[in-house]
Amino acid sequence: MVRKKYALFAAPFIIFMLMMVVFPLCLLFWYAFTSDDGFTFQHFRDVFNDNIAWTILGRSLWIAILAAVICLLIAYPIAYGLTMTGFKRRTTILLLFTLPMWTNLLLRSIALRNLFILVDITPGFWALLISLVVNFLPITILPIYIVLGNIDKKHLEASQDLGATPRKVFTKTVLPLSMPGIIAAFILVFSPIVSTYFLSSFFGGGGSDWRMLGELLNIQYRAGDIGVGRGSVLSLILLVLVGLSVLILNRFSKVGNKRGGLW
C-alpha cells in the first residue's frame, strides 16, 4: 500500500519522460523506418551510400574528441590548482571560470568572433576549435573539480608514506583516483560537441569544409520528407555511437574507481 502511495510522486517525472524522451525517440524510429509507402530500409540505404554524410560524421567525431581532449588538458591543471594546493579563494576563481556559462551564447559568440577579427583568425578549423574549447571549458572543469576536491588527503599521505615522490603521488594516486571525473567531463562535453549546430555554422566558415553533423541534420530536416527520414537515420546512428562511447568509458571508469564517480 505504502509503495503505491509513493508511486504517485513519480508520476510527473514519468509523464515528463514519456513526453520529452520516449515519444520523440519513437518519432525518430518512425521517420527512420517509414516512407509514404510504409515500412522501408530505403533511408538507411541512402545514408550508407552517402559519402558526404560519412565524411561529416567522421569529421564531427574527431573534432569532438580533439576539442574534448584539449578541454581536459586545460581544465585538469585548473581544477588541480584550485583543489590540491592550499588555495584560499577557490570558490571565487571557480565562479570566474564558470561565469561565461551565464551569458547568452549568441552574445558570447559575437564577442569571440570580434576577437578573432582583431587577431586575424578567419572562420574555419581554428576558429571552430577555439570556440568549442572556450564554450565547453567551464563544464569540463566542474566534474574534475568535484572529484579532485573529494579525494581523501589521507590517500596522498599514504602514497607518500609508502615512498612515492611528489610526481609518483600524482601519477599513481591522484590521477587514478580522479579518473571518474575525467571520464564524466569527457562525456559531458563530447556528446554535445558531436552534434553541435550553432558553433560549427557560426565559426566553421559557412561552406562545407568544416560542416559538422548538426548542420547536416539541419539541412536534411529542411529538405522535406526524404530528408526527414535520412536525418532520423543519422540521428539514430549518432545516438548509438554516443551511447556506446558512454558505455565503454563507464566500464573504464569503474575499473578506475569503484566509488565516488559521477556516472
Added chain:
Amino acid sequence: MKEMVKKKNLETIVELKNIVKVYEKETVVDDVNLKIKKGEFVTFLGPSGCGKTTLLRMIAGFETPTSGTIYLEGKNVTSIPPHKRNVNTVFQKYALFPHLDVFNNIAFGLKLKVFETTEQERATKQYKNKKTRRFTKSEIKKKVDDALALVNLAEYGHRDIDSLSGGQQQRVAIARAIVNEPRVLLLDEPLGALDLKMRKEMQMELKRMHNELGITFLYVTHDQEEALTMSDTIVVINDGVIQQVGTPKQIYDEPSNAFVADFIGESNIISGIMLQDFKVKFLDTIFECSDKGFTKNQPIDIVIRPEDIQILKPKDKKVQLAGTVLSSTFMGTYFEKIIKANEYEFTVQTMDEFKVGESVGLAIKPSDMHIMKKEAIINEYQTYARGEDKVEIAGTDFEISPTFEMEKGEPVLASVEFENIEILDDPDEGTISGHVTSTIYKGTYYQVKVWAQNDTLFIIHTPTEWDIDDHVGIRIKPEHIRVEKREENDEE
C-alpha cells in the same frame, strides 16, 4: 640470540629533542624530549587533542616541528620528506587505495622502491653494471604473499578493498605498511573504527606481529586499556606535554600526577596535607603512608585505586573511615560501589556484597596510598600593571586596590586562589572566556582547568562538573586578586 637482546636494550631508534609544534598561535606540542628504544612497543596515550597524533605525524614526516630535532637511527630527519624516511604508517581510517585490489595495495610501496644492488647481483647477467634496481615481479609476489599470510589474509590478494570488512581492511593496512620492512611502524589509532570484540582480537594480533617481526612499533591511542595491555612502554601525554613515561605497571601503580592517575584506570583522588614523613592528613583523618620527603604541611593529592580500598564491618578494628554505601553496581566479576565517607564519595571495587544504605568501614593500606605533589597551589600570573590600580590577566584589565604603590607598566605577580574563580555557562557572561581542558573530581570539589586567551591557564575549584572542551566564561572578583611586585626576567 642473546646478542640481539642486548642490542635491543641499548639502541635508540627514534629520538625527539625539544620538539615544539605551534598551529596558529596554539601550542599543541610543548618541548617534548623522548628516546624510543629499538624493538619496543611504545604507546603515546592521551585524550583527544593532546598532541599525540601530531607527534606521530612529525615522526612520519607529514608535519615539520616549529622547533626541535627528530633523529631516526641517529640521523637528523627533521626536514626530510616522508617518502625518504624509513618508517611506515597505518592510518586511522586505513586510507587504502580504492582503485587498487588488496594485492596491489600491499605491493604499492614495493613497486616504488629503488635500492642498491649487491655485489653478487652485479656479477649476474641481469644486473651487470647496474648500481640500483627495483624488485622483480616474483620478488614482489613473494613479499606480498608473505605479508598477507602474516595478517591471516592469504587468499585475499585479488579482492577489492570495498568487499572487505573493517577488520580485514585493517589487516591490509598493516600488511601494506610492514611489507616495506620499515625501521619503525607508526600506528595512528588503528583500532578506533572496530567493534569491541574485533578490537580485542586485533590487539592480540598486533602484539603477535610485533613479536614476530621485531620492528619498533609506535602506537597512538586514547584508550588506556589498549595501552596497558599491548605496550612495553607508555608515554602519557596531555596538553602537548609528556606527563609520564614508564612501563604499564609503573604508570598504573605509580602515577606521577593527578592527571595520569585519573586518566589511567579509575581512581579516587583526594586533596590532603602531608603532615610529616609517613603521615598524611585528608578527610579530617590522619593516615599512615609510605611516602616521605615532603615539606611539613605541604598540600598534596592522594590517589587510591578502587580495588585497593577494603570494605569492612563498621565495628572492625582496622576501620579508618566510617561511611555509607550510596550505590552498588554488579560489573560481571566484581561490584563497583560508591561509598560516602566524610563528604567524599569513594569508588570502590569489591567482591563482597554490601547493601545500599548500609553503614560500613573503610581501610587503606599505607602502600596503596599514592602521594603526589600538587602541580600548583594557586593561580599565578607574571604580568604588568596597566595603571596605578589596574592589572592585566589573560588580556583583560582588572581594577584592584593594590597594597603598594603600583606604577603603570611595572612588572607584577598577580595571584588568585583556586576557590575564588567562578565558571559560567555562557562564555560572554564572564570577564574572560576559555575552554575546559580537564576536570578531575577531588572529593569535595572538581578541579577544572580552563585555557583562556594568551595561553593563560586557570585552575578552578568548583562544586559542579564541567565537560572537557566546553566553552565557558570565567569571573574573578577584583578583590580576590592579590598583587605583588616582581623582578623582571631577562628572558622577557
